[in-house]
Amino acid sequence: MSRSDKIDLEGLNADAAELAALGYKQEFKREFSAFSSFCVSFSVLGLLPSFASTMYYTTGYAGTPAMVWGWLIAMFFVQCVACGMAELCSSMPTSGGLYYAAASLAPKRWGPLAAWLTGWSNYFVQVTAAPSVAYSFSGMILSLIQIKNPNYTPENYQTFLLACAAMIAMTLISCLPTKVIAHFNTWGTAINMLFLSIVMITLLAVAGKNHTFNSNHRVWTSFDNQTDWSNGMALLMSFAGVIWTMSGYDSPFHLSEECSNASVAAPRAIVMTSAFGGLVGWLLNLIIAYTIVDVSQVMNDSLSQPYVVYLQQVCDHKTTVALTAITIVCSFMMGQGCMVAASRVTYSYARDGVFPFSNILAHVDLRTKTPNRCTWMNTVVGILLLLLIFAGDVAINAIFSVGAIAAFVAFTIPIFIRITCVSDAEFQRGPFHLGRFSKPIGYASCAFVVLMLPILCFPQTKGKNLDAEGMNWTCVVYGGPMLAIIIWWILSAHKWFKGPCLTETSSASPEVILEGVSNYDDEASLSTTTTKKK
Known part of the structure; x- marks a missing residue:
């Protein structure tokens, strides 16, 4: 052309x-509204299953202070990142999202490289999301069997097969027509909100009946540090759970080509997801912080499911099973939302020739108007990632921190370019913008990311207590593929990749x-x- x-x-x-x-050109049907886009992103956020999946970080590293004021600190900076992203989305509402923004805002010489790094990092976020949720989903199901039969010990292959089955089910739903997916996620969000409310109200009622609430002093100031680091470092390390939980607010950006009035609706959905999710997530953390009985037991129980162990501490058997079951349902809804968002990102990159065999992947099903080939490719990659289950708990848990790091890198590269390389006069604002606060918010976002990237790679133990089993493998699981991507760029990709096509x-x-x-x-x-x- x-x-x-x-x-x-x-x-x-x-x-x-x-x-x-x-x-x-317009290739998708625009059947998402601001609310249905919010519903998808809130489903991806999945506060209840996300907390259940990452309680190991949010509670286990520093105890209840990390859950109350630690969450608030992290959420302030996460909200800064979300607002910066929303401003870019309003200006450039494409499914390529941050990848397109990085290419178009960067200086001419560096545009393709910025798009290359942003795109691949964002892809790692998307492709690890569904398998990490499926892994948590299968773990909670098997924990219910363990509760009923204490002599039962799940085998790795059972966890793997159950997670794979969940992935395939999520994929089949994600291949349905756009309108069906929009309705499914709208109902999924309603179910998520309802079940989250049920859990919060039940915990307050049951915990208050069975034992006294924790004192303010214990909740706000008594660190229960499960790491070998200082309390301050443990608090920062606990932000991994907040970052992973809140990483789904970029979904409306990727769905903007399917959203009506996208330059207004999509950024609003981004901000709504981050703000509402942050507030409700803090309330959930507050309830658990005031009702948890023994943090050390929750983290070190043989059940290996901190959330389920916590429920056992405060609830009777039937209530524990019921609350775990509805969390499992929310987890499936969350995984399906992750699958939808990932498929749109993958399609936009395949459309631009990023992947091998992109000409095959960049296909929209004529009947459903959805990128089904990309959805199935992500499923295959996700199942391969789930093989980390056989390498042990530390290895498979790395996909959670990989998602946090990859998200931060992808989210902030275009924001950094915007505040350093593009003046306010050059940047074409959309209907949603931050005005004079655009650059201060951008600087706050980037500073927080620079601080957190190395901390997210820290192991829980150090010195003589650190061994291969306790090592934080995030730097390998994320750094290895990113190093390969950089080498690919140097050797070949810089010759043919020129940015979004x-x-x-x-x-x-x-x-x-x-x-x-x-x-x-x-x-x-x-x-x-x-x-x-x-």
Whole structure:
């Protein structure tokens, strides 16, 4: 496609015209609203199953202080990242999301590399999300069997097969038509909220009946440090649970090509997800902090499911089983939402030739209007990741911290480029923007990420207590593939990858012109300094 190729935008609705101005033709049905986009992202957030999956970090590292004021500190900076992302989403509402923003905002020379690193890091977030949820899902199901039969010990292959079955079920649902998926996630969010409310109310009622609540002094100031590090370092390490739990707020960005009034609805859904999820998540943590009996027992019980052990401490047998069961249902809903978001990210990258065999993957099913091939590819990769189960608990748990690190890297690269390389005059704001607070919020986001990236790689133990089994393998599980991606760039990809590949150009209206575009070749690749709409 040459730059002289034009399309007539007359007859296109506002969303299709805006997408054409960004260089893409409309390929999905726009059947998501701001609320249904929020529903998908809230399903991906999955506060109840996310907390159950990451209680090892949020509670186990520093005890109850990490759950109350530690959560608030982490959430302030997470909200900064979410607001910066929402501003970019309003300006460039494409399914490529942060990957497209990094390419279009970076200086011409560095645009393709910025897109390459952002895209692959974001892909690692997406592709590890569903298997990590499936692993937690299978662990909670097997823990119910252990509760009923204390002599039963789950085998690794049982956990693996159950997690694989969950992945396949999530995939089948994610391959349904867009409208069905939107309705499914809307109901899933309603169920998530209902079940979360039931759990919170039940814990308050049952815990208050069975034993006294913990004192304010114990909850807010008494560290129960399960690491070999100082209390301050343990508190920072506990942020891994918050970061992983809250990483789903980027989903509306990736669904923006399926959302009506995307430049307004999608950023609103991002901010709503982060703010509402952060507040409700803090209330859940507050309840558990005031009702937990023994943090050390919760973390070290042979059941290896801290959330279920906590329920056993405060509830009777039937209540424990019931609350675990509804958490399992929420976990499945969460995993399915992760699968949907991941498929859209994968499709946008395949459309731009990032993956091997991208020409095969970049396909939208004519009947369902969904990228089913990308969905199944992610399922295969996720099942391969689940093989880490056979390497032990530490290895498989690395996919949680990998998701946190990969998310932070992908989320902040375009924000960093925005605040350092693009002036306010050059940046074309969308309807949602941060005004004069854009750069201060961006700097706060980047500073927090720089602080947290090495901390997320710290092991729980140190010195003579540290061995291969207790090592934090995050740097290997994330750093290894990223190193391979960088080597691939140096040896080959820099020669052919020029950034997002545009499928349309337009100049029919001065309101919708994509300027600053260079490197237009036969595939219409995008390598820009800034995306502007005059």
